[in-house]
Amino acid sequence: MTKQYFKRLSDAMITGDEEEAEACVNDAIGAGVDPIMLINKGIQPGMDELGEKFETGEVFLVELILAGDAAKIALNVILPHLSDEDSRSAIKGTVVTATMFGDNHDIGKNLVSAMLSTYGFNVVDAGISAPVREIIEKAESVGADIIAASTLITTSFPYQRQIIRFLNDSGLREKYFVIVGGGPVTPAWTEEIGADGYGRDANDAVTLCQHLMEGDSLPGSLSEPVIIGALGKQLIGR
């Protein structure tokens, strides 16, 4: 019977069905299923399957977004039933994603948001053309761990530097890892502005966030940024 709940929840992730995800979690918890197992054997396998299918072109961004939303609904029901320790292990971290001011391109940010949700991060989307102050206010209000700043536009990526400056000047730098990505963004730029990490694509962003959250370093304290992505490997040190 328990396995049926796991399968049902996993399927709800794959189909991005928020109502079914919420109903399944309520049914399972009512039936006495261990809530942490719902995450590990219900949500996560469904998300893993979606991630693999995205890479092979069997599913697309829309499915990832909907699955991320379904996972968020399910977790909202599950989390109050977990111990503090289990809660911390269930949510990999909270990430505020944003596209820099002046840039209305949303697909890169949406893809990163969806992939991070797929891999268990709580993602709060600060939107497109987001002013620096609003991004940081959002991070403060949700208690974020990471600010993920994306841009495709050459005259918007300097705003990534402004995030670091604002955090430094307001004494908040140690609270948030700042990671950057997008078309014109390079590892050299990441290092120049003092960001904590760079990912070339959405998968890299996930690896980067996992790496930062699992490490011991404080935001802003790394001797050099963490660079993930093939292009980055070639360029680091140039």
Add this chain to the structure above:
Amino acid sequence: MKSKPDILDILQRTETGEYCTTKEWDTKRIPGTVRKMLEKYKLSKTYASETPCNFDYELADRFYKAGFELALELGYFCEDTQRIVKVDEEELLDALKYAKSEVFVGEGIDGTLIKSRTPADPYPMAAACSLGITYSEDIYPILTEGIARERAVDLLEAGSLTTIFGHEVLSGTPWETLMGHEHGVMHREIRRKAGRPGMGAIGSISAVTEFGQFGAYGTPGGFLPSDLALILFPSELKIDYRTLHKVIHTQNCNGILKCDSPGMIGGMSGPPEGTTLSAIACALLSYPILQTTVGGGEIYDVRYLSNVNREGLWALSVTSQALSRNTHICAHLIANQVSGPVTANLLYETVTGVGVIAASGSAMTTGPRTAGGKLNDYMTPLECRFVGEVSHAASGIEPEQMNEICKAILPKYEDSIKTPDIGKPFQEAYDIDLMEPIPEWEDIYLRVKEETDELGISC
């Protein structure tokens, strides 16, 4: 008698059109309607990896019909007002009927006549170079003049500036307005210095928001109304006030509009077939809604940040054939290379990408996007010359022959699309004093050109 809507109608529709949230548009309206059209017209799973350049015209025509219906059913989403801007069938047909089939860009003997084409049309596809890769402020005039001096290059777009007078430029600030004007003035002066004062241009790639465009286009010394005004969409099937500011500014200057919308394979419209439909719809809608002269539905694959993979090439070929066989618009498409200067792969990616677009009937292309457009100064005049040469030489080639050429070339680079060789920046790839490629780069170019010639594209 009803005619195509004017800009006043469109502005009103951004305020009175159907309300829709961004999430509903992204996750329901686009994917749901695209899926519906794919099923209705039996277009699902029509992509075949062995046909990177489609040559089934019946399929292209079916895509056109479905794309036309998709355009009518969806419209554009206005991000600023959260309203859907729609046109009816009569308005769309009227806009396409009265769309210009040719447009002269530039002035006098240096200008270029861009003409509507059909697949295998021998009239040469116009090549604008390069895409908006960032150049350092000190390199910008040197590199841009080098590109302008390449006679195979028809129109000059060139790179973006990120600093002006040594100061970092931030979108939406007065620095952007200032940079836009300086860019426009510098661009004109470079064309004059290159001996092509009337060479047509695309302006302004440095203008991210409307402020840059206000500074660059139609201002004294800047881009002329005989140049193309560049209007880029924020996302597929989405417009915003910035887009409309630029449209109105271009109209105020009596200029010529060129609109490009990015469709993403793997994005909201899903598989290559869905993105092809979305690209066709985007291009069609740019005529009644944005009043454009040159319209493009660009294609990218989110997994590779490129379109020179098999799926991307196929989508480019079908989109180009659908638009060129069923309308007389001046269609524009872009090839997105990923490799850098001093690599053969950059040139191979150009042969397939630009070749497919030219053979499939587009009127114009812009490129290259050397090293994926990511890296400052990773661009040389030599690959711009090659874009122009392929653009002209592949015009007249049958799509079926182009398909064979793609199949011969793709195995040379497709395994490295995700991890491309970024090559060398301009400063290392060229002898700047002589304005010549280093011997290694020249040798690669001559070798690939010879290979290309043997395959049937005589550059």
